[in-house]
Amino acid sequence: MLTINKDKSRREQIESVSIEQLVPHDHLVRKIESAINFDFIYDLVKDKYCLNNGRPSIDPVVLIKITIIQYMFGIKSMRQTIKEIQTNVAYRWFLGFGFSDTIPHFSTFSKNYERRFKGTDLFEQIFNKILQQAIEHGLVNMDAVFMDSTHIKASANKKKYEKVFVEEQTKTYKQALEEEINKDRQKHGLKPLDFTHEKVKLKEIKISTTDPDSGMINKNEKEHQFGYSAHIACDKNGIILSCITTPANVHDSMVFENLFNKTKKNAGKSKRAALDAGYKTPPICKLLMDEGIVPCMPYTRAQHKEGYFKKRQFVYDEYYDCYICPQGQILEYSTTNRKGYKEYKSDPKVCEKCEDLGRCTSSKNHTKIITRHVWEEYMEEVEYLRHTKECKELYKERSKTIERVFADLKEKHGMRVTMLRGIEKVHMQVLLTCTCFNMKKLANWIWKKGKGGPGKGKNLEVLLEFFSKVVLAIIKPHLSFIEKWGFVNNLKRAFARFSIFGVLLTFH
Secondary structure, three states, X not given: OOOOOOOOHHHHOOOOOOHHHHOOOOOHHHHHHHHOOOOHHHHHHHHHOOOOXXXXXXXXXXXXXXXXXXXXXXXXXXXXXXXXXXXXXXXXXXXXXXXXXXXOOOOHHHHHHHHHHXXXXXXXXXHHHHHHHHHHOOOOOOOEEEEEEEEEEOOOOOOOEEEEEEEOOOOOOHHHHHHHHHHHHHHOOOOOOOOOOOOOOEEEEEEEOOOOOOEEEOOOOOOOEEEEEEEEEEEOOOOEEEEEEEEOOOOHHHHHHHXXXXXXXXXXXXXXXXXXXXXXXXXXXXXXXXXOOEEEOOOOOOOOXXXXXXXXXXXXXXXXXEEEOOOOOEEEEEEEOOOOEEEEEOOXXXXXXXXXXXXXXXXXXXXXEEXXXXXXXXXXXXXXXXXXXXXXXXXXXXXXXXHHHHHHHXXXXXXXXXXXXXXXXXXXXXXXXXXXXXXHHHHHHHHHHOOOOOOOOHHHHHHHHHHHHHHHHHHHHHHHHHHHOOOHHHHHHHOOOOHHHHHHHHHO
């Protein structure tokens, strides 16, 4: 029988209830509150507050917790976050507010950010504090590290931009590469190159007039739009170890060394590194192998013209430092250019008579040129490691680690789009989002480890452990008699529901 309840008088019913009673015992905010002590924030901000002058300020822990609520639950804006806190009992409980307490205005955090937090490393320190807690609890596994980047759509109109020429970004390994180039040239009896008066290279880019710090995304034929890139490193358990924010038009390989050093500083050095094809460059391979880290990188398609010989069809002779073409001709060393590539050239007199000339080169003077980077041996070693079982299995784990991290950050924590403008504010969002991600993992892990939270189930666990010792003390002297009469299987079935007893009875 259908029952229709039209009595709405319960809405005005007065009940005696506390806010503590209304928050479910397994709510995420309860897990976070029980797992993490936020008092460390006071030490981080004590030099940013005046002790004696002005009106009392809002508790800094409350300010940070408000942003944690926003990025933990993927709320789009601070204005909407405040509206959610006003009506959500669990959020009020997390902030320490009662039913009738006034929630801060949505502009409070932005004002405090401009006056106190802007230009500081406060959010970086908060991220590091949570990461250190995860390390102390044994949640971080540095057997392998996974690195990649993901795009964040900027709050900028893609049609409002201007084209400008800017200097190309200086590579972090520039000095080391220049030294290697001159060392190689001297080895072959050539004059060292002078890099001091090298011309500045310019490139044309699109600058947004709405958010000049953002960069135009143009990758894999996606829709052109302005955005940022979040470069992230995580471990095998999916814990984020470090993050760097750049405009979207900065290539992953340009940020790798900074991300690598930051990861090593935060969590230590890993044994292996699983990276995408964008990181497969000679400098990165050299950096990892010099550090004693095994690089695991995928196959990259050879860059060659259709219908022409591939580079791998030319055999490199390390002893004589030359290449041998498919027809047996030797390509001898010619020079080492400014980009760090050694050039090997064929004899045009021999090439013009070769029947495979049309498949080898389209050069007018019939000269085939093969280039080899001064750090090419590191690339060859990585290519060899790619075929090993260890690297194949590790690279497959990217889908369960770094790719899953990106999916959760975007779908659950609102990092697909940013409403903020300026790289400093966007980096703050990335740091806080990554902090919330680690915080949730840490809180859930501690909760499960404690069987329902701190203190939950501890008495039962101690009682079962004591009882199992008593049972074991009684059974052990009579083990031969029990085995003789076949009581062991009956005992196992009787205590199968208690994992501790099941383990104890496996001595049979």
